[in-house]
Amino acid sequence: MNKINSKGLLTGAIIALYVLCNVSFTKAQDVIIPIETKENALVLQVTPDKLLNMVYFGSKLSDKNEYAALAKLYQFGGTIGTYNNAYTTAGTRNLMEPAIAVTHADGNKSLELKYVNHTVTKINDDVSLLSISLKDSVYDFEVTLNYQTYYNEDVTEQWSVIKHHEKKDVVLNKYASANLCIHANSYWLKHYHGDWAKEMRPEEEQLNHGLKTLDSKLGSRADLFQPPVFMVSLNKPATEDEGEVMYGNLEWSGNFRIDLEVDPANNLRLIAGINNFAADYNLKAGVEFATPKFVYTLTNKGKGEASRNLQTWARKYKIVDGNGSRLTLLNNWESTYFDFNEDKLAGLLKDTKKLGVDLFLLDDGWFGNKYPRNGDHAGLGDWQTNKAKLPNDIAFLTKEAKANDVKFGIWIEPEMVNPKSELYEKHPDWVVKQPQRPEIYMRNQLVLDLSNPKVQDFVFGVVDNLFVKNPDLAYIKWDCNSIIFNAYSAYEKNQSNFYTDYVLGLYKVLDRIRAKYPKVPLMLCSGGGGRVDYGALKYFTEYWPSDNTEPIERIFIQWEYSYFYPAIASSNHVTDWGKQPIKFRVDVAMMGKLGFDIVIGKLKPAELAFCQGAVNTYKQFSEEIWHGDQYRLQDPRENDVASIMYVDPAKTTAIMFNYLVNNRYQAGTHEPLRLKGLNPDKTYTISEVNVFPGTRSTITEATYTGKFLMTIGINPDVSEHRASVLIAVKEN
Structure with a gap:
C-alpha cells in the first residue's frame, strides 16, 4: 500500500481519492480535499484557522481545480457560527446537534478539533483510504476521521478513531461515526419500522427544519422496531430510475442513532453512529476507540442505481463469500418443531436427497439433558446433545447426511440462556440482569453478557466444539431472539460501557470463529430481521429477513430489503404459511437464497415434481440471482x-x-x-x-x-x- 502525506499530490486515472494540497485555495492557506469516486465527489475544506468543513457532496466535477470555488457558493454560516463542520463538536462554538461530545478528565465539557494533517493510502486500484488527523488545542485529545472509498462502486465507508492522553479517563458522551453536510432545496427521507413478522415497513416524509432521529435502544436484536438503513432523496422523491438519492447504512449490530437535521441555512446535517443513550463511554488514556463504519452511496440515477451500487460493493467487499455460491436446503422446523428423534431425522435426510437440495438443517431442540430442550422454556445454554432424541450424537446425522450425498447444518442460539438451565445455575453472573430487580424475559430467555471475556470464550466454544466433534458440519444457523431488559453487567466496572462493549464482544467472538472457520456458511437469524446490518454480515453469508414466510408478505419484505442488500444474502424459505399454491410459494422464495421448510411426504406427486424441477431451474439461474444486477420493474x-x-x-x-x-x-x-x-x-x-x-x-x-x-x-x-x-x- 502506498501512502502520500498532506504535502504530496496523488495522481492516476483510476485512483479513488486525490488530494489537492498547496494547489487549490479559496483564500490564503485554505486546503481543499476532494474525495472522489467514479461519479461523485465529497469535498472538504481546511480553513485558515484549521477548522475542517464539508463544502460539497454531489456529482464529480470535470475540472478538479473548480472544487476550490465551492465553499463560497453555498450558505454554511449563520448568526451562531458555521453549520458544516466535518465532525461537529460540543461545548464551544457549535450549538447544533454534535457528532462528538466529551467530558474531559478535569470535568470540562468543551471540545474544538483542529486540522493537523492527512494521509491517503491506496489499498488497490479500486479502494483508497483518506485519514484526517484532528486535535484539540487545549486538551491532549485527538480524532482521526476515515473515509474509505470504493471508486467503481461509488460507495464510501466513514468512521472515526478517538484517542486521548489525559491523566484520567475521558467520558465520550456522544461518538458518531460520520457527520455529513448536504445542500439541496428539499430533502425526502424514506425509512423503515416494524416488529416481529412485520419487518421493513417503509415510510417517506419530507424533512422540515429541525431534528429527525432514527434509533434503537434494544441492545441485542436491535433492528426489531427500526433498522439502521434509510435513503434521502434530494429536491424531490427519487423514483426507481430518476432522481438524486443517497442510501445510508450503519455497520453496527447494537443500539444506533441517526440524526437528520435541517439547519437554519437549509443544509441537511446527517450524523450517524452508536446510540449514546445510557451509553457514555469511559475511555482510558492511550486506548484507541474506533467507531463502527457508516456506509453510503449517492447517485443521480434513482433508487435502482443506488441499490446496485451497494449490492455490488457488498458482494465484493463485505459479505462472506459474496461472489461465491450458496447451499439450497431443507429445514426441519415446521415439519417437527421440537418433536423429533433419530428415525424422523433420518427420514428427513432422505427427503433432502429426494427434493434435490444441497443440505439438511436441524433446527432448535437438539440439546439439553438435565433440562431437555422440548420447548422454548428450558435448556438454552446447555449445548450437550440430548441423549433421548439423539443417542448417537450429532455424528449419526452427519454420517446419514453423507450416506444420502447431502450436507448437514445445525441451529444454535449461543448468546442466550433460559433461567431453567444448567448454565444459568452455574454462572448467574454471566447473565445480563439487574441484581435487585425481577428478571424480565423475552421468549423465556435472558441475554448472556458478551462484554465478559469468559462469556466470549464460552460462546466461541459452543461453535468450536461442534466443528471439532463434527468435522463434516457444513452450515450453522445463528439465532438471537431476545432484546436486553434490565441492562446490567456483573463484569463491567462502568455500566455505561455495557451496551457498546456487548456488541464489541460479539464481534470478538465472530472474529475468532471466522479466523478458524473462514468459509463455513453462517445464517444470521434474529427472530426474523432483528439483526440485519453490514457490521454483522461481515461475518455471515446470509441473513433471515423475517419469521413471516407468508409469501405475499414476503414479497413486500424481500422487496424492501433489496434496496440495501443483495439477493445472495437473503434466505427465503418455502413454508406452509399462507393459502397460496406451492408454485407461488416456491417462486417467491427463489427471489434470493432458496430453502424449504415443508413436509416433503405430504406433497402430492405433481407438487413434489414441481419442487424438484424448481430446484433445478433455480440452479440454472442462480448466477443471475446471486451475482447479477437487480432491476425492479414494478413496485x-x-x-x-x-x-x-x-x-x-x-x-x-x-x-x-x-x-x-x-x-x-x-x-x-x-x-x-x-x-x-x-x-x-x-x-x-x-x-x-x-x-x-x-x-x-x-x-x-x-x-x-x-x-x-x-x-x-x-x-x-x-x-x-x-x-x-x-x-x-x-x-x-
Whole structure:
C-alpha cells in the first residue's frame, strides 16, 4: 500500500481519492480535499484557522481545480457560527446537534478539533483510504476521521478513531461515526419500522427544519422496531430510475442513532453512529476507540442505481463469500418443531436427497439433558446433545447426511440462556440482569453478557466444539431472539460501557470463529430481521429477513430489503404459511437464497415434481440471482403485480419474477412490462420457466431485440389463474 502525506499530490486515472494540497485555495492557506469516486465527489475544506468543513457532496466535477470555488457558493454560516463542520463538536462554538461530545478528565465539557494533517493510502486500484488527523488545542485529545472509498462502486465507508492522553479517563458522551453536510432545496427521507413478522415497513416524509432521529435502544436484536438503513432523496422523491438519492447504512449490530437535521441555512446535517443513550463511554488514556463504519452511496440515477451500487460493493467487499455460491436446503422446523428423534431425522435426510437440495438443517431442540430442550422454556445454554432424541450424537446425522450425498447444518442460539438451565445455575453472573430487580424475559430467555471475556470464550466454544466433534458440519444457523431488559453487567466496572462493549464482544467472538472457520456458511437469524446490518454480515453469508414466510408478505419484505442488500444474502424459505399454491410459494422464495421448510411426504406427486424441477431451474439461474444486477420493474405497493429481474453482468441471461399481490377482480398485467439492464443491440429469446406439471404456459417463446424489450416490453400474463410467472431471457 502506498501512502502520500498532506504535502504530496496523488495522481492516476483510476485512483479513488486525490488530494489537492498547496494547489487549490479559496483564500490564503485554505486546503481543499476532494474525495472522489467514479461519479461523485465529497469535498472538504481546511480553513485558515484549521477548522475542517464539508463544502460539497454531489456529482464529480470535470475540472478538479473548480472544487476550490465551492465553499463560497453555498450558505454554511449563520448568526451562531458555521453549520458544516466535518465532525461537529460540543461545548464551544457549535450549538447544533454534535457528532462528538466529551467530558474531559478535569470535568470540562468543551471540545474544538483542529486540522493537523492527512494521509491517503491506496489499498488497490479500486479502494483508497483518506485519514484526517484532528486535535484539540487545549486538551491532549485527538480524532482521526476515515473515509474509505470504493471508486467503481461509488460507495464510501466513514468512521472515526478517538484517542486521548489525559491523566484520567475521558467520558465520550456522544461518538458518531460520520457527520455529513448536504445542500439541496428539499430533502425526502424514506425509512423503515416494524416488529416481529412485520419487518421493513417503509415510510417517506419530507424533512422540515429541525431534528429527525432514527434509533434503537434494544441492545441485542436491535433492528426489531427500526433498522439502521434509510435513503434521502434530494429536491424531490427519487423514483426507481430518476432522481438524486443517497442510501445510508450503519455497520453496527447494537443500539444506533441517526440524526437528520435541517439547519437554519437549509443544509441537511446527517450524523450517524452508536446510540449514546445510557451509553457514555469511559475511555482510558492511550486506548484507541474506533467507531463502527457508516456506509453510503449517492447517485443521480434513482433508487435502482443506488441499490446496485451497494449490492455490488457488498458482494465484493463485505459479505462472506459474496461472489461465491450458496447451499439450497431443507429445514426441519415446521415439519417437527421440537418433536423429533433419530428415525424422523433420518427420514428427513432422505427427503433432502429426494427434493434435490444441497443440505439438511436441524433446527432448535437438539440439546439439553438435565433440562431437555422440548420447548422454548428450558435448556438454552446447555449445548450437550440430548441423549433421548439423539443417542448417537450429532455424528449419526452427519454420517446419514453423507450416506444420502447431502450436507448437514445445525441451529444454535449461543448468546442466550433460559433461567431453567444448567448454565444459568452455574454462572448467574454471566447473565445480563439487574441484581435487585425481577428478571424480565423475552421468549423465556435472558441475554448472556458478551462484554465478559469468559462469556466470549464460552460462546466461541459452543461453535468450536461442534466443528471439532463434527468435522463434516457444513452450515450453522445463528439465532438471537431476545432484546436486553434490565441492562446490567456483573463484569463491567462502568455500566455505561455495557451496551457498546456487548456488541464489541460479539464481534470478538465472530472474529475468532471466522479466523478458524473462514468459509463455513453462517445464517444470521434474529427472530426474523432483528439483526440485519453490514457490521454483522461481515461475518455471515446470509441473513433471515423475517419469521413471516407468508409469501405475499414476503414479497413486500424481500422487496424492501433489496434496496440495501443483495439477493445472495437473503434466505427465503418455502413454508406452509399462507393459502397460496406451492408454485407461488416456491417462486417467491427463489427471489434470493432458496430453502424449504415443508413436509416433503405430504406433497402430492405433481407438487413434489414441481419442487424438484424448481430446484433445478433455480440452479440454472442462480448466477443471475446471486451475482447479477437487480432491476425492479414494478413496485408491489403501487401495482397489482410485483416484477423484478436479475441480469448477469455480461447482459446475456436474465430471469424475471412476476407476482400477483392484489386479488381484486381482474387484477393482473394488462399491458407489457418494460425490461431493464439488457443490451439494446442484442437479440434475446424469452420463455416461461418453472411451469407447474400438467399446465401449459400462455407465453409463446419468441425472440426480440434488447431495445424492443426495454422500450415496449412483454406481458407476463399474470392473473388470478397465473399468480406467479417466471420469464427466462437468453441471448441468441
